[in-house]
Amino acid sequence: MGSLPELFPIQPWSQHPGPAVSCSSPHGLPESLTAQKGFLTEDECVAMQHRIGEIVAEMDVPLHCRTEFSTQEDEQLRNQGSTEYFLSSGDKIRFFFEKGVFDKKGNFLVPPEKSINKIGHALHAHDPVFRGVTHSPKVQALVRSVGLQMPVVVQSMYIFKQPHFGGEVSPHQDATFLYTEPLGRVLGVWIAMEDALLENGCLWFIPGSHTRGVSRRMIRAPAGTSFLGSEPAWDNNLFVPLPVRRGGLVLIHGEVVHKSEQNLSNLSRQAYTFHLMEAAAGTVWSPENWLQPTTELPFPPLYV
Numbered sequence: 001m002g003s004l005p006e007l008f009p010i011q012p013w014s015q016h017p018g019p020a021v022s023c024s025s026p027h028g029l030p031e032s033l034t035a036q037k038g039f040l041t042e043d044e045c046v047a048m049q050h051r052i053g054e055i056v057a058e059m060d061v062p063l064h065c066r067t068e069f070s071t072q073e074d075e076q077l078r079n080q081g082s083t084e085y086f087l088s089s090g091d092k093i094r095f096f097f098e099k100g101v102f103d104k105k106g107n108f109l110v111p112p113e114k115s116i117n118k119i120g121h122a123l124h125a126h127d128p129v130f131r132g133v134t135h136s137p138k139v140q141a142l143v144r145s146v147g148l149q150m151p152v153v154v155q156s157m158y159i160f161k162q163p164h165f166g167g168e169v170s171p172h173q174d175a176t177f178l179y180t181e182p183l184g185r186v187l188g189v190w191i192a193m194e195d196a197l198l199e200n201g202c203l204w205f206i207p208g209s210h211t212r213g214v215s216r217r218m219i220r221a222p223a224g225t226s227f228l229g230s231e232p233a234w235d236n237n238l239f240v241p242l243p244v245r246r247g248g249l250v251l252i253h254g255e256v257v258h259k260s261e262q263n264l265s266n267l268s269r270q271a272y273t274f275h276l277m278e279a280a281a282g283t284v285w286s287p288e289n290w291l292q293p294t295t296e297l298p299f300p301p302l303y304v
């Protein structure tokens with residue numbers, strides 16, 4: 001970690017198979033990713049974690065909604081893509097769980113607070129603490145500094161990466177799930193609530209992979225969701241790890257291929273992440289995306 005500069009770009013790298021879904025060239029976002037140390041203070045992270053503790057303590061998930069979260073494509077389609085609980089979570093605060101935490105009747109086999117994979121997808125809208133961080137002057141200034149003119153917040157997630165069994169996030173591009181025309185209009189903002197290191201499931205990226213379009217798209221289908229195209233079998237050697245200390249922030253280009261591995265360590269690796277779309281210059285949010293703005297929650301402008 002000592003060698004990580006304050007703000008650094010990973011330069012394009014271009015020797016991987018082309019996309020299965022064609023696209024225009026990336027526009028508007030400068031690099032595949034940048035990282036910044038100490039973006040949030042220790043106290044700010046503690047306050048967010050404290051608030052998450054309160055939200056989890058009040059959690060009440062009906063039995064039929066106890067959805068185990070997976071990033072494997074077939075399980076994704078079977079388990080959460082097809083459930084109303086997932087598909088209607090875009091404008092709500094909902095809970096998604098690790099595998100194997102329920103018995104056959106949906107009762108918790110491990111303490112509920114140790115069983116959550118993530119909370120999604122609208123903490124940024126409904127919770128004052130997370131709304132405050134998302135729209136904070138320093139987030140706004142950072143996003144302005146990378147050139148976004150009219151960013152809107154499309155979703156947010158709090159990811160737990162529980163100790164010992166926190167699930168992997170398989171290689172993907174965010175534009176698979178958050179597709180726009182033209183491409184190059186989605187930016188992930190990912191903030192480490194705890195140290196995210198090699199041993200507890202830090203992020204990994206394929207540098208430069210944001211330059212070749214989108215390999216697959218998840219689209220709404222009559223019975224839930226389906227995929228167009230497929231994720232290439234990425235060579236593990238292409239990925240570079242990005243360990244980040246607590247409070248560090250990573251900006252993730254919507255087309256860069258990234259992943260995180262299972263957390264088998266004793267330490268959790270919590271993170272808060274939200275995704276922005278540059279709404280200026282005629283960006284079209286795909287009406288086929290699983291996530292849609294609603295009457296209750298149109299995508300809120302970041303700069304308010």
Ligand SMILES: O=C(O)CCC(=O)C(=O)O
Pocket residue numbers: 159169174188190203252258259260271273
């Ligand atoms: O935090 C992780 O493990 C994955 C996050 C991610 O893929 C994202 O925010 O796009």
